[in-house]
Amino acid sequence: MERNWKKISGFDFKEILFEEYNHIAKITINRERYRNAFTPLTTWEMSQAFAYCRECADIRVVILTGAGDKAFCSGGDMHVKGRGGYVGNDGVPRLNVLDVQMQIRRLPKPVIAMVNGYAIGGGHVLHVMCDLTIASENAIFGQTGPKVGSFDAGFGASYLARMVGQKKAREIWFLCKQYTAHEAEQMGMVNKVVPFEQLEDTCVDWAEIMMERSPLALRMIKAGLNAELDGQAGIQELAGDATMLYYTMDEAQEGGKAFLEKRKPDFDKYPVFP
Numbered sequence: 370m371e372r373n374w375k376k377i378s379g380f381d382f383k384e385i386l387f388e389e390y391n392h393i394a395k396i397t398i399n400r401e402r403y404r405n406a407f408t409p410l411t412t413w414e415m416s417q418a419f420a421y422c423r424e425c426a427d428i429r430v431v432i433l434t435g436a437g438d439k440a441f442c443s444g445g446d447m448h449v450k451g452r453g454g455y456v457g458n459d460g461v462p463r464l465n466v467l468d469v470q471m472q473i474r475r476l477p478k479p480v481i482a483m484v485n486g487y488a489i490g491g492g493h494v495l496h497v498m499c500d501l502t503i504a505s506e507n508a509i510f511g512q513t514g515p516k517v518g519s520f521d522a523g524f525g526a527s528y529l530a531r532m533v534g535q536k537k538a539r540e541i542w543f544l545c546k547q548y549t550a551h552e553a554e555q556m557g558m559v560n561k562v563v564p565f566e567q568l569e570d571t572c573v574d575w576a577e578i579m580m581e582r583s584p585l586a587l588r589m590i591k592a593g594l595n596a597e598l599d600g601q602a603g604i605q606e607l608a609g610d611a612t613m614l615y616y617t618m619d620e621a622q623e624g625g626k627a628f629l630e631k632r633k634p635d636f637d638k639y640p641v642f643p
């Protein structure tokens with residue numbers, strides 16, 4: 370189905386497209402010429418887009434994808450890989466895709482990876498970070514790090530292992546083989562494989578189903594699933610959400626009111642559940 374994706378205004382992005390349709394934001398890495406490899410500018414722009422998605426209450430689900438029919442993302446742009454990171458116009462080496470990874474993980478809304486071709490290297494890690502992955506039949510998955518002088522021993526290893534198991538994760542990283550969409554689905558890192566022509570429709574369908582569910586329930590489930598792996602940082606995320614919920618209750622309002630009214634708070638009137 371042809372959809373009227375509208376450009377989200379207020380940004381002058383050069384390396385990504387940032388669009389909205391029916392409360393769904395779509396972030397497209399727009400470097401088709403380089404199989405959508407990311408530079409520090411690409412990841413900086415992605416960071417701003419994800420920050421907007423977090424703040425904007427109108428956005429309920431985010432789709433991350435790559436331009437064209439060849440690649441979702443082929444990882445860091447090898448042309449600008451320097452000593453210490455990927456070097457942007459300011460000459461500073463950075464690994465700022467790691468910030469984007471955290472933003473995806475911390476976004477209190479579902480993020481769908483719409484994998485339309487190669488998801489390789491740092492691009493593979495990006496799909497791993499997303500809550501759901503829907504892939505077209507032509508999609509190819511794999512890590513290249515140990516072949517090209519890199520590795521992601523963070524979420525790119527440990528979270529991947531949670532998905533596919535330790536043996537498979539080690540195979541993926543040690544051998545740097547490429548896997549078809551169906552193999553990736555069998556391994557548990559892809560939710561659904563569809564023909565290329567149905568890829569966007571399926572992602573939008575899934576997004577629209579999720580938008581019929583309680584946003585707060587999805588937010589809490591995501592935080593809980595994260596907390597299992599994220600230790601103290603995961604507990605902080607879940608605890609922050611619990612505090613947010615507590616602040617919506619009369620019991621918490623009473624504490625603040627009592628302070629401002631210079632009286633003792635009366636918490637006795639609020640129910641204590643077993």
Ligand SMILES: CC(C)(COP(=O)(O)OP(=O)(O)OC[C@H]1O[C@@H](n2cnc3c(N)ncnc32)[C@H](O)[C@@H]1OP(=O)(O)O)[C@@H](O)C(=O)NCCC(=O)NCCSC(=O)c1cc(O)c2ccccc2c1O
Nearest residue numbers: 403404406443444445446447464466490491513519520521
């Ligand atoms: C992705 C491919 C398997 C596609 O192969 P295909 O045969 O379809 O296409 P070509 O190879 O001919 O590519 C067409 C064209 O695009 C250029 N290109 C492709 N990928 C990149 C890239 N990553 N960087 C720069 N340019 C790229 C390619 O050179 C061609 O240009 P021409 O001028 O020749 O036309 C295959 O392309 C491929 O394997 N690509 C490389 C994948 C890769 O190794 N990526 C880097 C991995 S490391 C990484 O991503 C990484 C990034 C981080 O920021 C990290 C941060 C922290 C920890 C770890 C990190 C990390 O590991």
